Amino acid sequence: MKPSTIVVLLQAYTQLQQLASVLxxxxxxxxxxxxFDDASLLASRADKLYEEAENLDILISELEGE
Structure with a gap:
């Protein structure tokens, strides 16, 4: 994998973490x-972004191990 691809994935990971934190x-x-309805919606969206960030982290780790 090209280093530039990993850099972009790392940037996306960081941005997803930041967005989840804001939510x-x-x-x-x-x-x-x-x-309570708003809190539930916001937390749910944050959970989704956090989950996607974690998936990206796993992918990045795998790519760096190649």
């Missing part, structure tokens, strides 16, 4: 305001 923080703020 988790927003979910927490919604919970503090008793906006």
């Amino acid at each position: 988790y923080a927003a979910a927490e703020a919604a919970l503090e305001n008793n906006d």
Whole structure:
């Protein structure tokens, strides 16, 4: 795999982690305001992004091991 591909995947991984963090923080703020539906939606979306980031991390590790 080309190093440039791994670099782009690492950048995507970092951005996904950052986006998930923003959504988790927003979910927490919604919970503090008793906006349970909003908090649930935000946390759910954050979970999906976090899961995708973890999948990318595994892929990157495999590619770096080649």
